[in-house]
Amino acid sequence: MTTTLRPVEPLQQLPGGGRSRTYDVCVNSRRVGSVHLATDPGFGTASGVIRDLRIDEPDRGRGRGTVAALASEEVLRSWGCVHVSASVPADAAPALRMVRSLGYVERSRNMVKELPDVPPALPEGVEVRPMTGAEYEEWEARAREVFAQEWTERGVPEEQARAKAESSHRVLLPAGLATPGAAFHVLVRDGRPAGVLWTGRTELEPGRWAAYVYDIEVDEAQRGRGYGRALMLLAERVAREAGETLLGLHVFADNTPAVRLYESLGYRTTHVNGAKPLL
Numbered sequence: 001m002t003t004t005l006r007p008v009e010p011l012q013q014l015p016g017g018g019r020s021r022t023y024d025v026c027v028n029s030r031r032v033g034s035v036h037l038a039t040d041p042g043f044g045t046a047s048g049v050i051r052d053l054r055i056d057e058p059d060r061g062r063g064r065g066t067v068a069a070l071a072s073e074e075v076l077r078s079w080g081c082v083h084v085s086a087s088v089p090a091d092a093a094p095a096l097r098m099v100r101s102l103g104y105v106e107r108s109r110n111m112v113k114e115l116p117d118v119p120p121a122l123p124e125g126v127e128v129r130p131m132t133g134a135e136y137e138e139w140e141a142r143a144r145e146v147f148a149q150e151w152t153e154r155g156v157p158e159e160q161a162r163a164k165a166e167s168s169h170r171v172l173l174p175a176g177l178a179t180p181g182a183a184f185h186v187l188v189r190d191g192r193p194a195g196v197l198w199t200g201r202t203e204l205e206p207g208r209w210a211a212y213v214y215d216i217e218v219d220e221a222q223r224g225r226g227y228g229r230a231l232m233l234l235a236e237r238v239a240r241e242a243g244e245t246l247l248g249l250h251v252f253a254d255n256t257p258a259v260r261l262y263e264s265l266g267y268r269t270t271h272v273n274g275a276k277p278l279l
Helices: 063-076 093-099 135-153 159-171 227-241 256-264
Strands: 003-007 019-027 030-040 042-057 082-087 105-114 127-132 181-191 194-206 208-218 247-252 267-278
Touching: 003 030, 003 063, 019 042, 019 063, 019 181, 030 063, 030 227, 042 063, 042 159, 063 082, 063 093, 105 256, 127 227, 135 159, 135 181, 135 208, 181 227, 181 247, 194 227, 194 247, 208 227, 227 247, 227 256, 247 256
Parallel strands: 042 082, 208 247
Antiparallel strands: 003 019, 019 030, 030 042, 082 267, 105 247, 105 267, 127 181, 181 194, 194 208
């Protein structure tokens, strides 16, 4: 039997030279599933994404997904992609085994928490205030640099990592500190800033919105004193005051202290994000 991908729409040309297309997964011309392929708008046209690879229930367990993933990689290579990523639901054990067997390395996780009705209390001795315009200018430049460095340290070419940082801030903060829905708070202890919190809102999946932690930063000289946990508790308070019941975040899988902190606070992993080079 031959497993192939059959386009179900014209190739979509995206801004900046990107591409996107949906395919049926077929076995001897019989449809058994679907997949959506695209270039990553954040990392650029050299980075491909396999999205929503689904095999219909009657055809699962026969290796259709593995062959469809390999065929997807071939399409992305033909588009000029040199890297590919895929996001898999954390509870989809067969899919997780498949991507690992194909050489995808876990790079990050998406996590979410169902918020309690009563916001948590902050630790004694800490205060919270809005970020000032001057603080924002300093933070924004530093945050873009740190964001790019984090991706570079995980194997992303520097040019792509910097493009990702610039794109993310441009899209998420078009009006800077005054961007609607974005909130910036400074955690203060003994009159000194101890950390910064950036929260907003995102669509976790079509029609399902949640508050989101985009960035937390603890002052380097004050790390190891529980301020990271305090900032996460503050994020819950901000989300609840905005009427949200869910709080999401993204964390690099190798940032073990952060993963443990989030798990201890009740966050659960919703998606595992893997990547590999296209040789």
